[in-house]
Amino acid sequence: MGRAAPSLVQIQLGAGADLDGFRAAARSLIAANLPPEAVVFTSGEAADLFGAPVLPEGEPLSLPRAAADLVGLVACHRDPERWALLYRLIWRLTLGEKALLEVMSDPLVHRLAMMGKAIRRDLHKMHAFVRFRRVETAEGERYIAWFEPDNHILAAAAPFFRNRFGALDWTILTPEGRVRWTGGALHYGPPATRDEAPEGDGFEAGWRDYYESTFNPARLNTTAMRAEMPKKYWRNMPETAAIPALVRAATARVGDMMEREPALPVKRNPDRAVAAMQAAGPRSLEQLNRIISASEPLVPGATRAVLGEGPVGAAIAFVGEQPGDQEDLEGRPFIGPAGQLLDRALAEAGIDRASVYLTNAVKHFKFVRRGTRRIHDSPTAGEVKHYRWWLERELDLVRPGLVVAPGATAALALTGTAIPIGRNRGPFRFGERPGFLTVHPSSLLRHPDPEAREEGFAAYCEDMRRIRDLAAA
Amino acid sequence: MDETLSKKLRILADAAKYDASCASSGAPKRAAGTKGLGSTTGSGICHAYTPDGRCISLLKILLTNYCLYDCAYCINRRSSNVRRARFTVQEVVDLTVNFYKRNYIEGLFLSSGIVKTPDHTMEEMIEVAKKLRREHRFAGYIHLKTIPEASPWLIEQAGLWADRLSINLELPNQQSLETLAPEKNGGTIRAAMGQMHERIVEAKAEKRRFSPAGQSTQMIVGADATTDEGVLRTSDGLYRRYALRRVYYSAFSPIPEPSKVLPLKAPPLQREHRLYQADWLLRFYGFSVDEVAAGGDAGMLDLDIDPKLAWALKHRERFPVDVNTADRELLLRVPGLGTRVVDRIIAARRHTTLRLDDLARLTPGLKRARPFLITPDHRPTRLIDRQDLRARIAPKPAQLELFG
Known part of the structure; x- marks a missing residue:
């Protein structure tokens, strides 16, 4: 040195x-x-x-x-x-x-x-207490505020307002300078005076209404209020004009409440409405399906809900993973390649497709787009669980004799936990429901070796025969 | 704003104000950009304070105060003669957007009385949130009150749009619920909390958006006979089982149109304050419910001194501790030292030996902490044994502004 x-x-x-x-x-x-x-x-x-x-x-x-x-x-x-x-x-x-x-x-x-x-x-405090007033101008609506910070913080405070009100044309005027956000950029300018700001705003009365109504006179504590909102800020905050009257009236308001005798209800007790409220919830498959169709997909990509299909009271219900591309387009379950494989297996076992109930654990087709193609994307465990309640209610309403879960997703949806298929393939209980675990038909389609594919399909058909016998028993 | 809307706003803000939850925190930082409206900052912002000292962060309103439930503590119960009003979905959306654009609020806190059915009510609330997000690309904060009696799939929908979900437990045990809130059920409430907890955890792990600011609840204090220890034990269980972000305590407050079964009293504000302090000790200071309760008497916290000081005065054998060597857990037990101060002490003492003057710069709470601390220039061996220690460091009783 x-x-x-x-x-x-x-x-x-x-x-x-x-x-x-x-x-x-x-x-x-x-x-x-x-x-x-x-x-x-x-x-x-x-x-x-x-x-x-x-x-x-x-x-x-x-x-x-x-x-x-x-x-x-x-x-x-x-x-x-x-x-x-x-x-x-x-x-x-x-x-x-x-x-x-x-x-x-x-x-x-x-x-x-x-x-x-x-x-x-x-x-x-500047982020919190700036109050914009809206003005109509020839170039459209603008939001303008007058604020008096204690320190040189205008430039440091501006990014917050840019992030929040990026779509608005806003200006903050201060005694030290001004900033306007318009056309995708911040523009700084010379010091301003209060009279450059607009006089009022159509929503200020409503905001004051809200401020007054949300105050609880039984908890009056002006020290705490002033610690967080010092008086120096009040003159630029329209709601604070209400403070003196609120404070003055508080004690009397509370006294009034405390002295008043509990009043008897003026209206009759709405017994029927209360009873009806408790009995609510979908009571038929149609009602449930309307709810599902109207609901927001809980997986990305989906366009429509694919509902279950088949007779109420069916002996067997199949719960697939989720609809695929073709199912999504036509709005019907099990009609794609995996569905066709299921059809073949059902035919082998002598089960009439029209007699079984077919549905999916996840009601929407989750996919990612690659060019013009929509590629199937497996639902996550959390996504499967989003859909569990619908599936549970659906099965309650369909009341199948036997619930078949082809694949791990269906098993997860029916049990709430991950069940390895390999070890548990065969008869299985899903809570109260008698069921059967087997592989997902699309896993057979994906196998590269044709001989293994044939073997897999044979085992799958064997499962179908056992399912048929279990459902008949 | 037209007169009818103003009138509704007055009724439905008044009807919502007994919910203590106000936070706009915990949401991931985001900004809507130049096509949408709004942002979240992480820690939240209080845009104004009312003369009760509480903050206005969110526009806190009910969709309607018509209600089929009959909870004795609630101004909106069906047997109350309070004036009723009902917003349309669109009215709530417009109010939120217009208040937000003027920088009055951080977002929306929407709750509702139960009309027709829990499902119908919940669906309307979800519709508000969805419209805000979809049609206005609203990126501000949304807190939705969940109705536990609604169908479980509606919770799955609500979490898509809300930053925070909450269900108010309102009363700490099933017995109180049965007496004061006959339509509510502790089991149903806990099941819904459990469902939300599972989904929140899964979505976080799978990097999806589902109520990213977690869930919270509220308990009313002073409407039933539960002790502070009972309340805290319930909170502790909720934090552990459902990883709640917050439990709010709301001193039972006089309401217009009181119920016969629940006479009005002054709100126990000091009790509420002590419960919040105790809650902090459970969450951030490594205290157990038993330890906090031991500082008080017969299950009730000491109203005159804070629960950490109360505990320390009853455990003087653990003090004094050496600021320059004691580990973090021990420093956190010292009255007057908060978590941030303790972290500053630990950082600073790696480079220097801390004396009393240094501590005075690190904490504003030195007066309270002094009798419990050792520094090279301070050793309070006699002080700690004094019978009048409590009187010497306890704050002078402060007059509450309304109720002494």
Whole structure:
């Protein structure tokens, strides 16, 4: 380390949160090895521009993330000492105290942390307390607010409003400057005055109504209110005009409630409505199906619900995984390639397709689009469970003698837990319901070896014969 | 805003205000961009405070205050003579959007009295949320009150649109429910909480959106005879079993049109406050219900001092602890030291030895903490044994503004 410069160096920064100016100055000062005692920071118009020496540019400083964040916050503070304090922090960080920010008990760190906290609070209150007023203009509707922050935070606060109101044309006017969001960009401008803001808004009376009605006079606590919403903000918040009257009336309102005798109900007890309410819920398959059809798909991609098909009281119900491309287009279950395989197996076992009930665990076709093709996408366990309630109610209403779960998805839907098929293939109980576990027909279709495919199909047909016998028993 | 809508808003905001839940937190950060409306920030924003000291974050309203239930503590029960009103789905959507655009609110908290059937009511509430998300591309916060008596598939639908779902347990045990809320059933409520919990966990694991800000509940304090210990035991069970994000405690408050079976009293605000503090001790400070209860008397918390101080005064043998060496669990037990202060202490003492002056910069609660701490320049050995320690550090009794 070299020696300190003999005389004071004066650094001139712009008014307000001149973070860029400070960063450049700090780089130069560190490069010149100038200690904090040798530097004086001035900012705004008051400063003497002529005495300022021109320092060579410095290398970018690598500060810990937390330090960079703190510098950004404190730069917004109205305290003129902020730049000197920040430079002292940077000096110490670069001089070997890398973990300085972890030492919150250090007087400098503590002071800067308190300043940062004040800015965070000021920002938070600005995000919370800005009130836009809508105006109709020749270029469309605009939302304009007048706000008076304590510190230089306009630029730091703007991104929040941009993210939130990206589709609106909005402006925030402050005594220090203004910002307008329009045409996809933020535009900063000169200081504003209150009279540039609109006078009122059609929704302010309604907002005040809400404010008054949501207040509970039995919990009056103006200290807590003022701690979080200090009076200095009130003049730009239309709802606060209601406060004095609310506070004045609170005690009497509560006294009134406490003294009043409980009144007998004026209206007759709605016995029939209460009884009807408790008996609600779909009582037929048609009612349930209407609900399913009208509901939002719980898997991505789907266009329509594919409902179950077959007679109520069927001896056998098949619960497939989910409808496929063809099923989705025609709105009927088990008509795609897997359905055709099932048809063949049913025929082998001598089961009439028209006599069985066919449905799916997941009522919608989950797919991903690849070009013009819609590729089947397996439902996740959570998605299968979204659909369980419908399936349960459906089976309650159909009352099949035997429930067949071809594949793991159906088993998951019927039991709520993952059941490995291989080990459990055969008769199985789904809670109260007698059932049967077998493989999914599409697993037979996918097998690459034709001989294994044949064997698989034979075993599948054998399952069908057992299902037939179990259902007949 | 026209006069009829204003009138409805007054009735249906008044009808909703006894629900203590206000948070707009916990949703993943998102922004609607230039085609939609709204954003969420993670921690939520309080846009105004009413003279009861509570915040307005969400537009908290009922869809309707017509109700077929007859819960004695509720202003909207069917036997109440309160004025009734009913919003249309579209009215709620328009109000939310217009309030939101003026930066009055973070989003919508929608609850409802039970009209026709629980299913019908729930479907209408879901419709509001769906319309907001679909037609207005609304990315602000939506909290939907779930009706546990509704069909379970409606919960599956509600979670698609809401940031947070909640079911109010209202009363901590089945017996109180039977007496004061005859249409409600603890088993049904817990089943629905269980269902939501399962779906929330699965969706998070599968990176899908389903009530991403989790679920919460509310219990009314002071309407039945349950002790603080009983209330906290119920909360503890709910946090464990259903991973609730919050349990709200709502001091039973005088309502216009009171019920005969439930006489009005001043709301037990201090009790509510102590329950919140105790709740925090359970969730963030490693306390058990037994330990919290041990600080009080006969199952009730000490109203004059906070539950951590109450516990510490009864367990003086555990103190004082050395700020520079004690582990985190022990520091968390020190009255006056919060979780963030403890983390700061632990970070700072890796680089320096902490003295009293240093602590004063780390915590605003040093006055309370001092008798329980050791630093190189402070050793309170005698202080900890003093009989009048409680009187010395307990805050002067503060007059509550309305009820002493």
